[in-house]
Amino acid sequence: MRDINDIVEIIRKHDDINIGVEAESLANQMEPVMYACPVCGKHYETVDEAEACRDQPYDDGGLKLGDIVVVPGKITYWMGVHDPWIAFTIPADPKASSHFERKDQHVPYYVVTAFHGDRDDAHRCLVTLCSLAGGAITVGWNPANGDGHHSLFRPNGDKHCDIGSTWIEAIGPYLEGLEPPAQVIEEAARLARVGISSRNLL
Numbered sequence: 001m002r003d004i005n006d007i008v009e010i011i012r013k014h015d016d017i018n019i020g021v022e023a024e025s026l027a028n029q030m031e032p033v034m035y036a037c038p039v040c041g042k043h044y045e046t047v048d049e050a051e052a053c054r055d056q057p058y059d060d061g062g063l064k065l066g067d068i069v070v071v072p073g074k075i076t077y078w079m080g081v082h083d084p085w086i087a088f089t090i091p092a093d094p095k096a097s098s099h100f101e102r103k104d105q106h107v108p109y110y111v112v113t114a115f116h117g118d119r120d121d122a123h124r125c126l127v128t129l130c131s132l133a134g135g136a137i138t139v140g141w142n143p144a145n146g147d148g149h150h151s152l153f154r155p156n157g158d159k160h161c162d163i164g165s166t167w168i169e170a171i172g173p174y175l176e177g178l179e180p181p182a183q184v185i186e187e188a189a190r191l192a193r194v195g196i197s198s199r200n201l202l
Contacts, residue, residue, distance in 0.1 A: 040122040058125035060115060061145040061152065061161035066192035067112045068180050069129070071142070072167050073150035074202065075105040076133065084183045085109050085133035087155065088174040107171065108133035109155075109180055111188035114197035115144065127152075128197045132187055140202025150202060155180055 008019060018024060034043040035050035044050040070087040090105040110129035118124040125144040130137060142150050144161060151162035153171065155178040162168060180188070
């Protein structure tokens with residue numbers, strides 16, 4: 001007689017199957033009906049708990065659709081200073097220990113084109129950012145408050161989205177009096193009107 005366990009183990013190596021307690025079954029229809037948060041889908045025993053989950057505020061970093069920001073973590077080395085979408089250039093430091101800092105670092109402008117939730121945490125506010133630096137569009141998402149990825153800085157020196165960042169020490173002087181050129185303001189407004197969102201990380 002054949003060993004069924006051996007046969008099943010052979011197929012498990014090649015096919016996506018579950019066995020034993022992991023085997024799929026119908027949902028238990030006798031489970032109590034619960035209340036779901038419409039944002040994240042988490043289930044609660046009471047309406048009040050579901051509403052409390054739903055009503056937790058998004059941390060949008062104070063950003064608005066169409067806001068122009070600089071993102072120093074997305075520096076580029078090859079775009080020229082004459083590109084209107086380059087906000088400023090951090091000059092090369094020939095004595096720096098990092099070879100990256102021994103080259104001019106061009107910091108681009110980005111525009112906020114959408115707000116959306118994180119797939120893994122729907123209550124976490126993300127923004128899609130777009131730039132036309134270099135004559136091509138660059139699009140990607142970032143946490144709206146800058147926590148856990150790139151810091152976002154407003155050119156006019158207002159509140160910045162840079163939780164845990166030390167960028168302000170390096171770029172603070174460049175932000176003073178920084179104003180995007182008219183071309184960037186016009187193109188940024190047009191990008192924001194399109195309403196671009198992305199699931200690709202900036």
